[in-house]
Amino acid sequence: MTRRSRRLITTAACAGLLSLSGCALGDTAPGQESPAPQPKPAGLRDFDTCTFFSPDELTAAGANGPSEPVEDFTFEQGCEFEGETMLLTLYKNQDETVASYETGGHWDSYRKFDINGRAAATGVSAGSTGQGICNTLVDAGGGVVILSVTGFMKDDVPDPCGEAKKLAEQIEPRLPR
Template sequence: MSTFSRSLFATAAGLALFGLSACGGTSTGGEPTTQPPAPGAALQSFDPCTFFTPEELTSFGVGTTSQDFTQVSFQPGCEWEGEKLSIGLQKNAKDTVQSLGQGGGFDKFEPTNIAGREAAEIIVGGATDQGVCNYAVSAGGGFVMYQLSGFMRDSVPDPCGELEKVVNQTASRLPQ
């Protein structure tokens, strides 16, 4: 994957913050209380690196061996490379699709709904017509970022259309 493509993904990843916290307390009667789960708690055990099946990866045109795609510590994930493109998947347990959109810095941030979940098609600033696309999909109190990057800007004629197929096929399995 080119340095330029990686930097675009790092920019997208850099728009998010990561943090998990959960705390319990004591009621006025001295009884332990249970706090509601912290935002993103359902994503804590979600592993982006094992989410796709080998059959899915092959159908997407990428290999079945994942590589670390944690460009920033607060948004861990993996990517899979093929001959023409790579697919990345990262999780963010603190922010939401909506809060991500408030950060700005996008050529395109188009809210949508996928598998009954809040989502957005995203092209980071300066990446229009560069063969890349991102989808943020609400999951487990945070979001999961799907990414597609063509190795050449024209190696995938419609990167957002191709990535949307991947997202539509798999998003229903993301944590609630």
């Protein structure tokens, strides 16, 4: 089962449960006011992956601007920054977390750790071991931010997981809670 089909099934199931819970609660008693809806936190909605990095952060990471939007999936938006030997991509996903990404067999390796009280993980996508590609995921704003380091040649970035993790640790204080 693909991630997309699981997402559709989950969405349908949640919609059904919400409609059932609404029926079970019934209407507000006469003379009682409904509680005012609580504003939903912005989370990652306003987090701009294309403008997040400072020029100094990009230079230190071995990349530069301008950014190029990556819109392969509507649920995982991002921007990529090219360097001389590598590509740095920053994604956001408001619907997933470090814990939810762990399941599903999408990884050759997935190592969880903590950055200042936030769940984080370093993952090598299935089939990418030894290819100079690594991702670091960090919980942020109720979702997850993903830093992907990809060497143009498999030996261009000797430790892509170390580079992605180091950059995640540097930017973590600026990520939304």
